[in-house]
Structure formats: C-alpha cells, structure tokens
Amino acid sequence: xxxxxxxxxxxxxxxxxxxxxxxxxxxxxxxxxxxxxxxxxxxxxxxxxxxxxxxxxxxxxxxxxxxxxxxxxxxxxxxxxxxxxxxxxxxxxxxxxxxxxxxxxxxxxxxxxxxxxxxxxxxxxxxxxxxxxxxxxxxxxxxxxxxxxxxxxxxxxxxxxxxxxxxxxxxxxxxxxxxxxxxxxxxxxxxxxxxxxxxxxxxxxxxxxxxxxxxxxxxxxxxxxxxxxxxxxxxxxxxxxxxxxxxxxxxxxxxxxxxxxxxxxxxxxxxxxxxxxxxxxxxxxxxxxxx
Amino acid sequence: xxxxxxxxxxxxxxxxxxxxxxxxxxxxxxxxxxxxxxxxxxxxxxxxxxxxxxxxxxxxxxxxxxxxxxxxxxxxxxxxxxxxxxxxxxxxxxxxxxxxxxxxxxxxxxxxxxxxxxxxxxxxxxxxxxxxxxxxxxxxxxxxxxxxxxxxxxxxxxxxxxxxxxxxxxxxxxxxxxxxxxxxxxxxxxxxxxxxxxxxxxxxxxxxxxxxxxxxxxxxxxxxxxxxxxxxxxxxxxxxxxxxxxxxxxxxxxxxxxxxxxxxxxxxxxxxxxxxxxxxxxxxxxxxxxxxxxxxxxx
Numbered sequence: 001x002x003x004x005x006x007x008x009x010x011x012x013x014x015x016x017x018x019x020x021x022x023x024x025x026x027x028x029x030x031x032x033x034x035x036x037x038x039x040x041x042x043x044x045x046x047x048x049x050x051x052x053x054x055x056x057x058x059x060x061x062x063x064x065x066x067x068x069x070x071x072x073x074x075x076x077x078x079x080x081x082x083x084x085x086x087x088x089x090x091x092x093x094x095x096x097x098x099x100x101x102x103x104x105x106x107x108x109x110x111x112x113x114x115x116x117x118x119x120x121x122x123x124x125x126x127x128x129x130x131x132x133x134x135x136x137x138x139x140x141x142x143x144x145x146x147x148x149x150x151x152x153x154x155x156x157x158x159x160x161x162x163x164x165x166x167x168x169x170x171x172x173x174x175x176x177x178x179x180x181x182x183x184x185x186x187x188x189x190x191x192x193x194x195x196x197x198x199x200x201x202x203x204x205x206x207x208x209x210x211x212x213x214x215x216x217x218x219x220x221x222x223x224x225x226x227x228x229x230x231x232x233x234x235x236x237x238x239x240x241x242x243x244x245x246x247x248x249x250x251x252x253x254x255x256x257x258x259x260x261x262x263x264x265x266x267x268x269x270x271x272x273x274x275x276x277x278x279x280x281x282x283x284x285x286x287x288x289x290x291x
Numbered sequence: 292x293x294x295x296x297x298x299x300x301x302x303x304x305x306x307x308x309x310x311x312x313x314x315x316x317x318x319x320x321x322x323x324x325x326x327x328x329x330x331x332x333x334x335x336x337x338x339x340x341x342x343x344x345x346x347x348x349x350x351x352x353x354x355x356x357x358x359x360x361x362x363x364x365x366x367x368x369x370x371x372x373x374x375x376x377x378x379x380x381x382x383x384x385x386x387x388x389x390x391x392x393x394x395x396x397x398x399x400x401x402x403x404x405x406x407x408x409x410x411x412x413x414x415x416x417x418x419x420x421x422x423x424x425x426x427x428x429x430x431x432x433x434x435x436x437x438x439x440x441x442x443x444x445x446x447x448x449x450x451x452x453x454x455x456x457x458x459x460x461x462x463x464x465x466x467x468x469x470x471x472x473x474x475x476x477x478x479x480x481x482x483x484x485x486x487x488x489x490x491x492x493x494x495x496x497x498x499x500x501x502x503x504x505x506x507x508x509x510x511x512x513x514x515x516x517x518x519x520x521x522x523x524x525x526x527x528x529x530x531x532x533x534x535x536x537x538x539x540x541x542x543x544x545x546x547x548x549x550x551x552x553x554x555x556x557x558x559x560x561x562x563x564x565x566x567x568x569x570x571x572x573x574x575x576x577x578x579x580x581x582x583x584x585x586x587x588x589x590x
Contacts, residue, residue, distance in 0.1 A: 007412075010493040014408040015420065018401035018464055025461035026427050029435035029442065036438060089333065092326055095318055096309070106334045108580065109341070112572040115522050116540040117564040120547055120557070121344055130554055132343050135359045166336070171583070178584035181307045216588045227431045230524045234544065248433050248525070255437050256529065264437050272434035279429050 030272065037265035054262035064267070066242055067250035070157060074232075074246055075225040077161040078168075082221055085165070086172025087214075091206070093173070094180040104177070108170045115167065119234030122163035126150050150236050153243035160244055164231055168224075172217055179213025180206065215286040222282070223275050247271050308581060348558035355555055370559035377550065378560045382535060383542030384567065386452055387521060390538055393456025394520050395513050398463045402512060403505070405464070406471035407497050411483060421472065427465030432526060435462075440529045450533045458530070459520045467512040470586055474508035475501060514575070514582040521568065539564060 040050040058064050089107060093100050110118065125132045126149040137146045149159035183206070191205045207214065229248040232238065238245035238253060245253070247267060255264025318326065347355055348370055350363040374380065408414075409421045439458060448454040483496045491499075502509075524540045531537050537545065543564045550556055572579060 007493065008414075011408055011412060011414055014404045014493070014497070018405035018424075018468070019420070021397070021401055021457065021461045022424060022427065022464045025439065025458055026430060026435060026464070027423075029438035030430060032438035032442075033434060036441075089330075092330060095326070097318065097323060097326065103330050103334060104580075105576065106337055108576075109569070109572070110337060112568045112579075113565045114540060114543070114568055116524055116543050117561045120543075120561055121340055124347075124554070124558070125340055125343075130347070130355050130359055132340065132359065166340070170337075171587075174580055175584055175587055178308070178588065181309070213588055220587055223429075223431075227433060229433070230522070230540070233524070251433060251437075252525070256440075261437060261441075268434045268437055271431055275431050275434075276429045 033265050033268050033272075036261055037269055039262055041261040042259055050262065054266045058263050058266040058270075061263075063242055063245070064250060067245045067247050067267075068270075070242075070244060071226060071246040073157060074161060074164075074228065075222050077158070078164050078225045078228075079218075079221055081161070081165040082169045082172045083218065085169050086217070087176050089169070089173040090176025090180060091202070093177045104174075107173055110167050111170045113167070115230040116234050118163065118167045119231040122159075122166070122231075123150065123235050126159055151240055153239075153241045156236055156240060156243045160232055160235055163235065164225075164228065167231065172221060175213060175217045175220070176210070179210035179217075182213075183209040211286075215283065218286070219279055219282050223278050226271065226275055226278065247274075308577065344558050345562055348555060348562050350555050352553065352555050367555065370555045371563065374546070374556050374560035374563060377556075378546040378563075379534070379542060380539075380546075380560065380563050383537055383539040386531075386536055386542070387538040387540075389452045390456045390459065390527075391517055391520050393453050394459040394463065394516055397457060397460035398467055398512065398516050399509060401460065402464050402467035402471055403502060403509060404497070406468050406475050406505075407501050409468065410472045410475040411478075411480075411501065412493075421468075424465055424468050427462070428469060430462075430465075432462050432523075436526055436529060439526065443530055448530075450531055450536045452531075452536055452538075455527060455530050455538075456520075458526060459516070459523065463512070463516045463519065466515065466586065470512055471505065471508050475505055478504050510578065511582040511586055514579055515586045517571070518579075518583070539567075 037054055038049065038051055040048045040053065093104050124130070128134055128146070128148045133149065134143070134146050137143050147155070150156045187209065188201075188205060191201065227248060228246065229252070232244055232246060232249060233252070236244045238249040248271060251264050251267035251271065254260045254267060346362055347359075349366045349368070351367055354361075354363060405424065409417060409424075443449050443451075443454060478501060482500055483491075486496050486500060522540060523538075524544075527538045528541050528544075531541060534545070543560065546560050547557055550560075
C-alpha cells in the first residue's frame with residue numbers, strides 16, 4: 001500500500017513541472033485569447049465587454065478578408081513551388097549519384113540561415129539601388145522592364161513567395177528524401193523487374209510507398225505558410241497598400257500598432273482555427289486516398 | 292546494457308540517410324546528364340545570393356554601387372569590424388544564447404519527466420494528459436502572443452531573457468513529448484520491472500535507466516528547439532524592447548533600420564547574423580538533418 005501511495009506522489013512530481021508550464025504559458029493564453037476577443041480594449045486602461053462585436057467588426061473589415069486572401073495565395077504559391085521542387089530534389093538525391101552529398105549539403109544551407117537575415121538579403125536583391133535583380137535583368141536585355149518588385153502592390157507578394165521558396169524548399173526536399181530512403185527496397189526492385197520504369201515508377205510505386213511522408217510534408221508546408229510572419233514583416237511589413245498583409249501581420253498590426261487588442265485576438269483565433277482544421281482536415285482527406 | 296542500447300537504438304532510428312543497394316535505381320547516361328545540369332542550376336540559385344552577399348560585404352560603398360556583380364578589388368574587412376561594433380552583434384548573439392540555453396534546460400527537464408511518466412507508467416488519466424499535451428502542437432505561437440504579452444506586462448517580465456526562454460520552452464513541450472514518448476516506449480519493459488522489484492525508486496529508474504537510453508531522442512528535441520528559438524522574431528519583438536536585451540533577430544532589425552544607407556556594412560551584418568546557423572550546421576549536419584526529418588515526420 002505504501003509503495004502505491006509513494007508511486008502516486010512520484011507521478012505527480014514528474015508531471016508537475018511540464019504540465020504547469022504548459023498550462024500556464026500555452027493553454028491559458030489560448031483561453032485568455034478567446035476571452036480577450038470579446039472585449040473592446042483599445043488602450044491599456046479601459047476594457048469593456050463587447051460580446052461578439054469584435055468578430056462582427058473583423059468579419060466586415062475588408063482588410064481582414066484581404067489578409068485571408070493573401071494568406072491563401074501565399075500558402076498555395078509557396079506550396080506550388082516548394083512541394084514539387086522538394087519532391088524532385090528529394091528524389092534526385094535518393095538516386096545517390098556521385099556527389100549527391102555535396103548537393104544535399106548545399107540545398108540545405110538556406111533553411112539554416114536566420115529568417116530575418118534572409119528577408120533582408122532578398123530585400124536587397126530586389127532593391128533598385130544596388131540589388132542583384134536589376135543588373136541581372138539588364139544583362140539579358142530585359143532592363144527596361146525592371147520595376148522595384150516590392151514597391152509594386154501587384155508584384156510584391158509574388159516576389160516574397162520566391163524568397164520564401166528559396167529559404168525553405170530545402171526542408172521539403174530533406175523530408176521527401178528521408179521518406180524515399182525508408183521505402184522497402186525489395187518492393188521497388190520487384191516493381192522494376194515487373195516493368196515499372198520512369199514516370200510509372202514514380203506515380204505507381206514511389207508516391208504510394210511514401211504516402212505517409214507526403215501527407216506530413218504537405219501539412220507541414222501549408223500550416224507553416226499560414227504562420228509565416230518573419231520574412232514578410234521584414235521585407236514589406238505587409239505593404240505596399242496591404243498587398244502582402246497576411247493573417248499574422250494583420251493580427252500584429254491590429255493588436256500592436258493600432259492597439260486594438262480585441263481585433264487582434266479575433267485574428268489570432270482565426271489563425272488557430274485554420275491551423276487546426278488544415279491539419280485535421282488534410283490528415284483525414286489524405287488517409288482516404290489508398291492506392 | 293551495451294547490447295540493449297544497440298538494439299533499441301536500431302529500432303528507434305527508423306530514418307536512414309543513406310541506402311546500401313542501388314540496383315533498382317539504375318539511371319541511364321543521358322538522364323544522368325540532365326539530372327546533373329538540373330542539380331547544378333539549383334545549386335547556383337541557392338549559392339549565388341550568398342556569394343553576392345559576401346562579396347558585397349567586402350567592398351566599399353562606391354565600389355558596390357559602381358559594379359554590383361564584380362568581386363571586390365580589396366577585401367574590406369573593416370565592414371565586419373564596424374558591423375560587429377556598431378551593430379552590437381556580440382550583445383545580441385549573447386542574448387540569443389541566454390534565451391536558448393534557458394529554453395534547452397527547461398525543455399529537457401519538463402519533457403523528459405512528462406514523457407517518462409506518460410510512456411512507462413500506467414495510471415488513470417494517462418492518455419487524457421497525453422492528448423492534452425499533444426494538442427499543443429497544433430497551436431501556433433501567434434494565437435497566444437497577445438495574452439502572453441499582457442501577462443508579461445502585468446508580471447513585469449518584459450525585457451527578461453529568462454522569461455522569454457520559459458515561453459519558448461513551453462511551446463516546445465508538445466512536440467518534444469510527442470517525440471520522446473514514442474522514443475521511450477521502445478525501451479524494453481523488463482528493465483524497469485526488475486528494477487522496481489529490486490526496490491529502485493521511480494526517480495532512480497528515470498535517471499539511471501530511461502534517461503541514458505533516451506540520449507539520442509533528447510539530442511533531437513534539443514536540436515529542434517535550438518533551430519526554432521534561434522530564429523524566433525514575433526514573441527521576442529513583443530517581450531523585449533530595451534536595446535541591451537534584444538536577441539539577434541530583433542537586434543539585426545534595429546541594425547538594418549539604423550544604418551539603412553550603408554549597404555556594405557549591412558551586408559557584413561547579415562553575414563554575421565547567418566554565421567552561427569551555418570557553423571551549427573557544419574558541426575552537426577547529419578544530426579540536424581536526421582533530427583529535423585524524424586522530428587517533422589514522426590513528431
């Protein structure tokens with residue numbers, strides 16, 4: 001009896017540090033955020049209960065919908081570059097041709113760089129004053145078409161997507177590569193003997209065999225893009241004219257620049273809900289796909 | 292002990308980085324040429340901005356505006372000296388390191404103890420606690436940042452790097468437990484059963500058996516924590532506003548806005564900001580790649 005009593009106490013002692021920290025700094029803020037989203041609180045002193053007013057306010061704010069749209073474009077845009085390119089590079093490395101270790105090392109350099117620094121580096125590359133892009137375009141005879149990419153609301157988001165893809169495609173590559181490396185080799189060998197070559201091999205053998213990894217990579221890529229803040233904040237701060245204002249930036253601007261805590265809290269909840277539904281939804285959706 | 296160590300490790304390190312046979316992957320000569328051309332093009336796209344940055348950081352301002360492409364005639368290392376001094380880089384790197392060390396210590400203490408209990412002991416509510424902890428993986432730090440900011444303000448914990456480390460650690464718990472719990476589960480049960488019969492306390496089992504056998508798992512969660520926290524901008528930006536507690540990402544932001552017109556110096560500052568990550572990568576490449584892939588796909 002004494003042993004069990006001691007064991008119970010021991011279990012509590014083991015659980016306590018982690019759970020306390022987790023509840024205090026992760027769960028409580030989320031709940032508190034829901035509470036805050038129902039208060040009108042523009043300055044630090046006055047806090048008035050407002051029910052769902054903030055939700056109504058945010059959902060009728062055209063800037064909010066613009067940021068949702070920008071977030072979607074950013075997610076799809078980066079996804080369209082990073083997922084196929086990551087898949088192809090991951091596969092090419094999987095072939096283990098001579099020198100593949102060198103290429104793997106090089107491709108994984110950008111993800112190891114500080115994201116704020118990467119934002120500035122690409123800001124300079126695009127800069128008209130001394131950037132790389134202008135002389136590059138001039139050297140191939142397209143100089144007269146050069147416009148400062150980030151100063152133009154039509155092109156800014158696209159050029160940020162390119163910078164983001166440069167920064168993080170290496171991660172998708174590495175994950176796909178790890179997935180391929182762990183496929184059962186006998187199955188692939190058998191399939192080659194059975195005549196599965198070229199595209200057939202990739203679509204009917206490789207993709208199904210690495211489906212679990214593919215699912216993870218897609219979910220990570222999309223939820224990661226939804227949370228993207230650093231690079232965009234550093235490169236444009238959401239401008240010009242809100243053209244690159246994604247959801248996290250909208251939240252940041254509302255809460256910490258316009259000091260409208262309630263609106264910011266609503267935006268934070270939207271990010272939270274989108275993030276969870278993307279993860280759960282994609283997991284369900286992709287599980288159904290059986291080959 | 293040593294043989295057990297090997298066998299558990301084998302079953303745990305599921306992700307391979309290299310294969311042994313390549314017989315199924317014969318590539319024709321023509322295809323090889325295309326593959327190499329493609330891989331070289333991508334490598335150039337990856338490296339060109341970095342080479343350009345380093346080359347720019349070694350020029351004078353006049354040289355840079357006159358010739359954006361060319362290599363520097365003389366290596367102007369004074370840009371680095373200036374960026375290091377005026378940019379207070381050593382202060383920022385130091386602050387980042389403090390926050391990261393606190394994060395690592397707290398993350399390891401909290402997630403190893405949690406994972407140990409959740410993976411090895413049967414008790415009421417075990418699974419409920421597990422899922423409550425795991426659900427945190429889906430919570431983006433953005434969703435919590437406003438209340439955290441208010442909490443820090445009320446508790447006068449702004450400009451406190453240790454408090455920042457605690458916040459970072461709290462957000463590493465979910466992923467770390469998810470990974471460590473499944474890692475610890477692979478350690479054979481018999482080991483601790485006999486230890487319990489011998490009268491070992493839970494504390495001793497944890498410290499003498501489970502923790503040493505989970506060394507690789509702990510290294511993985513530490514690597515993932517370092518990568519996540521070294522880069523973190525949003526929370527740091529809100530928690531820290533005194534210049535001498537800024538971490539490297541926000542310090543760098545201040546530096547760039549302050550010396551906005553001195554391009555060459557700024558390039559030097561950016562190189563300095565990138566270097567710690569690169570050194571980390573150079574020293575621990577295999578571990579980082581393995582940690583990130585296992586961490587991302589399994590945890």
